[in-house]
Amino acid sequence: MSGGNTFLGMPAFPQNAAAAVQDSQLRFNLRKATHTIRGKRASVVAELPDWEELRTAGKEIKDHTLRNLERYLLQLEEAVTAAGGHVHWAADAEEANRIVAGLVKATGETTVVKVKSMATQEIGLNEALEDQGISAYETDLAELIVQLGDDWPSHILVPAIHRNRSEIREIFQEKMASFGRAAPEGLTDEPRALAEAARLHLRERFLSTKVAISGANFMIAETGTLVVLESEGNGRMCLTLPETLISVVGIEKLLPTWQDLEVFLQLLPRSSTGERMNPYTSTWTGAVEGQEFHLVLLDNGRTRVLADEVGRQALRCIRCSACLNVCPVYERAGGHAYGSVYPGPIGAILTPQLRGMESELDASLPYASTLCGACFEACPVAIDIPEVLIHLRGKARHPRAERLGMRAAGWVLNSPARLAGAQRLGGRLRRFVPGRLPGPLSAWTDTRDIPDIPAESFRDWWGRTDGGTR
Numbered sequence: 001m002s003g004g005n006t007f008l009g010m011p012a013f014p015q016n017a018a019a020a021v022q023d024s025q026l027r028f029n030l031r032k033a034t035h036t037i038r039g040k041r042a043s044v045v046a047e048l049p050d051w052e053e054l055r056t057a058g059k060e061i062k063d064h065t066l067r068n069l070e071r072y073l074l075q076l077e078e079a080v081t082a083a084g085g086h087v088h089w090a091a092d093a094e095e096a097n098r099i100v101a102g103l104v105k106a107t108g109e110t111t112v113v114k115v116k117s118m119a120t121q122e123i124g125l126n127e128a129l130e131d132q133g134i135s136a137y138e139t140d141l142a143e144l145i146v147q148l149g150d151d152w153p154s155h156i157l158v159p160a161i162h163r164n165r166s167e168i169r170e171i172f173q174e175k176m177a178s179f180g181r182a183a184p185e186g187l188t189d190e191p192r193a194l195a196e197a198a199r200l201h202l203r204e205r206f207l208s209t210k211v212a213i214s215g216a217n218f219m220i221a222e223t224g225t226l227v228v229l230e231s232e233g234n235g236r237m238c239l240t241l242p243e244t245l246i247s248v249v250g251i252e253k254l255l256p257t258w259q260d261l262e263v264f265l266q267l268l269p270r271s272s273t274g275e276r277m278n279p280y281t282s283t284w285t286g287a288v289e290g291q292e293f294h295l296v297l298l299d300n301g302r303t304r305v306l307a308d309e310v311g312r313q314a315l316r317c318i319r320c321s322a323c324l325n326v327c328p329v330y331e332r333a334g335g336h337a338y339g340s341v342y343p344g345p346i347g348a349i350l351t352p353q354l355r356g357m358e359s360e361l362d363a364s365l366p367y368a369s370t371l372c373g374a375c376f377e378a379c380p381v382a383i384d385i386p387e388v389l390i391h392l393r394g395k396a397r398h399p400r401a402e403r404l405g406m407r408a409a410g411w412v413l414n415s416p417a418r419l420a421g422a423q424r425l426g427g428r429l430r431r432f433v434p435g436r437l438p439g440p441l442s443a444w445t446d447t448r449d450i451p452d453i454p455a456e457s458f459r460d461w462w463g464r465t466d467g468g469t470r
Contacts, residue, residue, distance in 0.1 A: 012364035016337035017329075021424035026162055026334050033161045034325040040274025041322060042376075047276075048266070059382040060268050060318040061260045064421060066306060067210045071253050073297065074223040083286020085293040090248075092300050093123035100125060100213065100246055103294055104296045107244050111135045114143075116228050117215030118319060119248050119298050121153065121341040122354070125207035125213070136213070137179065137205055139234045141198050148175040154335025156321040157272050162334055164365040165189035172197055180205055202234060212242035216249045217383025218264060222257050225285045226295070229268060229278040236282050240291075244283075251303075252315040264318060267380040271320035297325045310391040314350045318382040321346075323375035323385060329368055338365060345375035349388040357396055401440065423457035427429070430455070 008285045010016060020026060045051050064073055079089045090096035100120075104112055112129070114136050116118065122431045126147075138147045145160040146153050149171045154160030160168070172183040172194065181201045187193055214235070217224040226247055238244060255261055264331045269278045287293040293312050306312050324330045324344030335343030340351040348365045357363045366389045369375075375385040398406070430453035437445045462468070 007118055010339035010361050012360045013333075013337055013339070013368045014364060016339065017333035017368070020333045022338050023334075025164070027332060029162055029164050030334055033158065034331055037157075037274055038325045041325070042274075044270045044274055044276055047204050049269075052155060052427055054263060054384055055380055057263045058318075058380055059316060059401055060264060061255065062381055063313075065256055066252065066312060066315055068256075069251065069254065069306065072256055073251060075221040076224055076254060077297075079222065080286055080293075080295055081223050081224075084288075085224065085329050086294055087284035088294060088296045090296050090300070096123050096248060096296055096298050096300065097125055098127035099296055100248060101129055101134065103244070103246055104134050104181065104211055105132065107211050109134075109209075109244075110211050111137065111209050112211045112246075113137050113139050113205055113209045114213045115235045116217070116221075116230055117213065117248055118341055119215050119250050119300075120213060123248075123298070123300060125248070128249050130138065131449055133161045137209070139202050139205065139238050140230070141195070141232055141234065144198060144202070145171060148172065148179060150175075151342060152336055155324060156319050156342065156344070156346070157324075158321075162336075165191065165194065167196055169219050173353050176201055200238075206241050211244045211246070212238045212240050213246045213248065214251055216247055218261060219249060219254050220256075220258055220261060225258075227261065227327050228282045229265075229280070230282075230428065231273060231279045233383060236280055239282050239284060240289075243289070244292045244294070246294045246296065248298055250298050250300070252306075253315075256323045268318055268320055271318075271322040271378070271380040301356075305350075305353040307311065307390050308353065308391075311349065311353050311388055313383050314353060314388060316383050318352065318381060320380060322378040322380060323383075326374040326376070326378045328370060328372065333368070335369055338368065340365075345369060345385045345389075346383070349383075349385055349392060352392055357392070363396045366390075366396060382444065399440075418459070420459055426453050427457060429454050 001103075023032070028296055028341065048054065080087050088099045090099055112131060112134060114126075115138075120126070127417070129136050138144045142160040143153070144157050145151075145163060149160075149163070151160070157160040163171075166189050169187055169189040173187060176183040176197070179201075181204045183197045183201075186196055214228060217229045218227040219225070220227070224251070228239065230236075265277070269275045284293070302315060305315055321344070323346050324335075327345050330344040338347045338351065340347050342350050342354075348368045352362045352365050355362050369386070369389050371386045371389065373386050376383070379385065412422050433453060435445070435449060436442055437450070437452065
């Protein structure tokens with residue numbers, strides 16, 4: 001079943017990626033989907049002559065908010081409470097799950113509908129609710145496919161991106177009945193037919209469930225307003241029909257004012273789905289129209305990330321997934337290889353900071369990149385992902401042999417005389433260099449050629465020819 005906890009204990013990224021690249025169907029599905037989204041994004045971004053100015057504005061708004069996060073969070077709490085809502089603070093996943101389970105139990109209900117919440121996947125809320133006898137049903141179409149397929153999400157925007165239409169039809173036919181309304185007889189793999197099957201299935205669920213759990217794309221501090229952007233309308237049904245609404249939102253999703261939201265309503269749709277504006281934008285402030293509203297503000301490692309001067313820029317992320325769609329590593333390895341609800345380049349820097357780098361998987365994520373920089377160019381809030389990757393690589397634990405090797409290299413490179421001596425020695429011994437290194441070092445030469453060592457170093461050539469003039 002999908003969920004944050006199910007990822008824990010996975011092998012490191014290299015082992016996951018090595019298995020994934022053998023799946024030709026997966027690579028075909030990913031390539032087709034990411035290239036389609038990438039093309040649409042490039043087209044609509046090119047329409048805006050001030051795109052770079054918008055990008056800079058988004059970065060500066062986020063940086064200002066993060067520098068003053070405590071003040072704006074308190075302002076948000078005051079505004080939500082004044083509007084009739086209830087605010088809860090959760091330091092970690094366990095506390096957030098306990099709060100949400102308690103709120104659902106207080107209603108006397110045993111089922112909830114969910115929409116638009118990566119934060120609840122991050123904390124493994126579905127599994128925690130299940131332990132308390134509460135069934136959670138996903139209503140976002142892609143999340144529904146993942147849940148019915150007992151699968152894991154593999155993309156931030158399109159969690160079922162690794163599935164094609166035939167696979168989705170088989171999932172609907174086999175699993176829908178056990179979750180509620182069954183798939184229609186003779187269901188085809190046409191997109192319209194699949195969407196209609198999901199619509200009928202979900203409508204029955206919306207009309208019979210009294211508690212909803214959501215996330216939010218943004219929170220406005222000055223009014224206490226939450227904002228959800230989505231494409232299907234399922235989110236609006238989920239947010240308005242149930243009698244109790246519980247929103248679980250990371251504390252970094254804050255914006256100071258409504259005016260700031262204007263910038264992100266331009267940046268997010270273009271960067272995520274390649275659209276000029278979002279089909280459905282829902283906003284709500286406190287408890288409205290007789291509905292009880294609870295807001296759970298989730299830390300779960302975010303303040304630790306905020307304390308890192310380099311790594312904190314990951315908290316600017318608006319979950320658009322533009323970095324995934326341009327990443328050559330993600331396109332070939334897929335989202336499951338990252339072992340987290342946050343895959344791709346942003347996951348490679350966000351997950352190790354949120355969870356720590358103690359596990360083999362989390363320590364390997366900063367290396368899940370070619371450092372080509374495409375993710376930085378695509379990011380609408382200018383997160384310098386390569387910079388953070390290198391920063392985290394410096395923090396990762398390295399094998400003793402590697403540490404000794406790097407120490408020796410530093411000793412040589414820190415002295416021009418030692419470097420010149422090493423270069424001359426290498427030139428004289430170059431005919432003894434093997435084509436494949438022995439032992440653990442063979443992992444490097446199995447996929448790379450050892451470059452030929454020239455007979456004369458550039459330094460010696462420069463001195464002998466007086467800079468090429470003789």
